[in-house]
Amino acid sequence: MDWHSNRIRSAGLLIIALAVQTACAAEVLAQEAPTSQGFEIVAPPVCVNHKGETVRFVESHGGRAGVAAGMARRDEHGNPVVVRSNYAAAPPEFQGFIDRHECAHHQTGDVDRPHPPRNGPEHLMNESISDCIAILRLRDEDGYDEEKFVLVAEALRNEMSKIGFPDISISSRLSNIGNCFLKPEGPQDFVNRVLERRGLGRP
Numbered sequence: 001m002d003w004h005s006n007r008i009r010s011a012g013l014l015i016i017a018l019a020v021q022t023a024c025a026a027e028v029l030a031q032e033a034p035t036s037q038g039f040e041i042v043a044p045p046v047c048v049n050h051k052g053e054t055v056r057f058v059e060s061h062g063g064r065a066g067v068a069a070g071m072a073r074r075d076e077h078g079n080p081v082v083v084r085s086n087y088a089a090a091p092p093e094f095q096g097f098i099d100r101h102e103c104a105h106h107q108t109g110d111v112d113r114p115h116p117p118r119n120g121p122e123h124l125m126n127e128s129i130s131d132c133i134a135i136l137r138l139r140d141e142d143g144y145d146e147e148k149f150v151l152v153a154e155a156l157r158n159e160m161s162k163i164g165f166p167d168i169s170i171s172s173r174l175s176n177i178g179n180c181f182l183k184p185e186g187p188q189d190f191v192n193r194v195l196e197r198r199g200l201g202r203p
């Protein structure tokens with residue numbers, strides 16, 4: 001490991017430490033924020049699935065109140081979509097993360113593959129892969145630096161604790177995203193590797 005990558009690695013570890021430390025403060029802020037005053041909803045990113053189809057982003061009024069979430073699926077006509085719910089509950093950096101995470105489920109073909117058992121190892125692996133692609137896109141396509149990474153990490157911790165995830169799952173998810181942020185590889189190369197392993201890919 002050369003000096004440069006060593007330096008990047010330490011920066012990454014620092015980021016994670018900061019994200020974990022500041023998460024409690026972020027949670028207090030979120031609770032104090034007036035609930036009627038939501039965040040502005042960001043424009044969705046470009047999203048093309050593993051078959052070269054363009055993915056549409058649609059707003060839903062369902063979902064758990066006050067919790068921003070997304071879902072990747074095919075609609076009743078078989079078209080690939082990302083359903084966005086309650087985005088106004090989360091800061092813009094986190095909305096962008098959810099969009100790219102859900103898009104990644106289309107890019108890697110998860111949406112068109114049989115659903116692995118919920119919370120089983122294969123499902124968790126798919127989630128880690130989507131998280132990784134999302135943070136790489138924010139880094140390489142949107143110029144996210146360490147500061148913005150911390151905003152994403154804080155919001156993720158905040159949203160996950162709202163839903164009641166135990167601290168250990170939140171921390172391991174954050175640590176995966178932190179490691180991905182330091183990868184020399186770009187998002188498309190990462191997607192291509194996943195597709196190759198799965199025997200998928202664009203025709």
Ligand SMILES: [Zn+2]
Nearest residue numbers: 101105127130
């Ligand atoms: Zn997911």
